[in-house]
Amino acid sequence: SVGLNPYSQHLTDVFSLSLSSYLPRPCLTHVDDDPLQPVTSDETVSVGGTVTLTCRVAESDNSSLQWSNTAQDQTLDHRIQLHRSTSTELSITIDDVQLSDEGEYTCSIFTMPVRTARATVTVLGVPAKPHISGFESAVPEGDKVTLTCTSTGSKPPARLIWYRGDQELEGEDRPVQDDPTYNVSSELTLEVNRHDDGALVTCAVDHPSLAPGDKRSEQALRVLYAPNVEIQPGGDLPREGENFYLRCVGNSNPEPMSYLWRKKDDLLPPMAKADGAFLRFERLNKSDNGVYLCHADNGIGSSEGEYALLVQDPTAMLASSGVDHAVIGGVVAVIVFILLCLLIVLGRYLIRHKGQSSTAAAAEGFSSGGGEHVFSLLLEIYQEE
Secondary structure, X not given: OEEEOOOOEEOOOOOOOOOOOOOOOOOEEOOOOOOOOOEEEOEEEEOOOOEEEEEEOOOOOOOOEEEEEOOOOOOHHHHEEEEEEOOOEEEEEEOOOOHHHOEEEXXXXXXXXXXXXXXXXXEEEOOOOOEEEOOOOOEEOOOEEEEEEEEEEEEOOOEEEEEEOOEEEOOEEEEEEEOOXXXXXXXXXXXXXXXXXXXXXXXXXXXXXXXXXXXXXXXXXXXXXXXXXXXXXXXXXXXXOOOEEEEEEOOOEXXXXXXXXXXXXXXXXXXXXXXOOEEEEOOOOHHHOEEEEEEEEOOOOEEEEXXXXXXXXXXXXXXXXXXXXXXXXXXXXXXXXXXXXXXXXXXXXXXXXXXXXXHHHHHHHHHHOOHHHHHHHHHHHHHHO
């Protein structure tokens, strides 16, 4: 028991507090109408944490408060610490909480009669990091893979969640009790294809003692699949007289072990040399025109791709270059047209403005009696137009 009185303080048989925000709120135990009735709360803590047990009374009559329990762990006495003591409160802590510390703890106040309150301490067994087994080597496309994820030491039983990338997958959990904790395993069966090659499959532990994503393991998938041949040219515009090559891309796992080049309905040209995944042309000629085929095999399967070669004149330019020149020419023409329009408008404006100035001067001449001067101005405007 843990007691407190004016002459001595004795601590024994207590627990620890390390509560996370996601744990349930404590359940208070009290009697509203009795100010001397002790009030306690239930606590939940993870193994290895620290828990605080608090016993309070509304009023004090100088009676002694005491904590007690029936725990059998002999190390409990050494892990109990006095946290707070007043005339109305007795709080204790238990460090390095063990599964054996779980149980009911009693707070007593030695009045007549003795009043008691109980607090239940729940200890969470922290699950171990999960381990994924069942995948030893690469598997052929279309086969099924069964993965097993295991985690030990959880209490209550942990939940194992599977992911492929960000997608959650459905597994089958199998908890096995290993008193007082649980060993949990989950199986996942996948039918794999070429898109799964290199994909990560994740097994994550979901448990109240852990934050999301705290404990997880990953397994990279390796898938064997047949080629899907694609022929890539060595340039966008094969011109006559230039060197050129075609490359055979297998898009497979493993990479193709053999390549076979041929020309459709004809023999390979004398200046075309097969070099594994490459077909190299020295000094292209219009006679090289035609459809070229590449057959690739990687031991899992084979595939064939084709490419139509059309050799251009040495002066040929890319279609995109012709389009660019046409666009530039059109822009220049628009700019020239706008400039001409501006010049015409500006010329008309200047002529009109000059005519108006001359007319005003003529009117002024008439009003002042200078008729000969006005006549000469009008004649000048007529001659200019």
